[in-house]
Amino acid sequence: MSTTETSPQHEAGTTRVKRGMADMLKGGVIMDVVTAEQAKIAEDAGAVAVMALERVPADIRAQGGVARMSDPEMIAGIVDAVSIPVMAKARIGHFVEAQVLQSLGVDYIDESEVLTPADYSHHIDKWAFTVPFVCGATNLGEALRRITEGAAMIRSKGEAGTGDVSNATTHMRSIRGEIRRLQSMAEDELYVAAKELQAPYDLVAEVARRGSLPVVLFTAGGIATPADAAMMMQLGAEGVFVGSGIFKSGNPAARAEAIVKATTFYDDADVIAQASRGLGEAMVGINVDDLPEPHRLAERGW
């Protein structure tokens, strides 16, 4: 790789560079892939990035056991196979997995509840890295705590590996609703709001002023159809992660392309209707209510 020197003020890994990378993904779909072939199908279908992992959440759920960072060999194979950005998952709190992923040259790290947490007290100090991080959140306080730790992008958690979109809607409505509530508050009420959200006052005040998070907000966890993706966009997501929904369906290439189309034209029912035709079987899915609580991934992380 060439070394680039431009000016004495040349800086890599700044907050603006990290958050800006997420800005460039907006309006796009990021797809879970487990092989280089799947990565190419995703890229050809118009994915803005792929998430390289060993097992999609539906399989992690079915097979059980401890879920960890993927084999670097497999991640490197996917990095080589496609020209779009590649993301990969590290376990919550596992900063050495994150160091390994940065060394492999992945473009974004997902500190993910889909894997088995490595630390039940501390998340990764994400400021210590050049590579940016995305983290999951079920509510505004959780999102702001992750941003405080250095996350440059947030995704609502949903319930991964189910194909049931209900938790994605709950979490997105919760985050957006709490932001609207902050916007309606008097300035002197924000101190208590920060206490209740368990988040730093300055960040809470910034969100109240902007009416949005200071980083990009995507949705994830249970999105299986073009209509699911479009609904999450209408609820305020700026883009979509699709995990098991594509490669656990009957026709992954067609479904991937349809979800990409529906994400761009999320507010145009004619386009969504057209994109949804003849896609074959969606992933079978599990109702979140049928999952015993200890098996709900969204409850990992705090």
Next chain:
Amino acid sequence: MTGAGPTGRARQPAAGPAQEQRPRPVRIGVLAVQGDVREHVRALTLAGAEALLVRRPAELDQVDGLVLPGGESTTIDRLTRVFGLREPLRERIAGGMPAYGSCAGMIMLADRLLDGHPQQQTLGGLDVTVRRNAFGRQVDSFECDLEVPALPGSGAPVRAVFIRAPWVEQAGPGVEVLASVAVDGRETGVAVRQGPLLATSFHPEVTDDHRFHALFVQMVREVVGSIGPRSQAAEATTDDEGER
């Protein structure tokens, strides 16, 4: 790099005498199939233009100029083809519509592309060869100060944000290189202009310095023939609504 700093050439003198009459705001579209659309809308609005989202051919018909935003160029290329925008876009650009592309937008405007996806197509218009992801992966993304004398306003350097950015590997004779950076001792273009087309490898829209957008608004005004006071564009360069 030693001493070989960013280069550029001034196009015209700074702000001329202000006129009193205010022209109708030029109407500039932002191609909104994917990418950092909202940042461009904000920058254009602050630079004095009326900004519209363009996702359909009919929306393209309503604009005087177009911004091609940052994003994933393979996705933007694919969606413009799938939704029947590619040919209308090529016709408008060939017909002289001003266009500004940042990062992925620069790729879309390039006549020739290196390191693209095998099926990737560009719209073309700019007589340049652009190398995609030329500066490397995200861990290599960076920001730096760039001197760009062609910009309206104070002449202060631009804080340029490069994100998995492309560069101009080769430029035809009609292309003016507005700024370049030294890579391994060789100057590579990162901001270029050719007639009504403008492109940057970096993302002015993610900063609060809107001089590139002011320059583009001015270019659109020149083309639509309702040239406003230059100082108006020059003044709309920064705002203090600190965001990122």
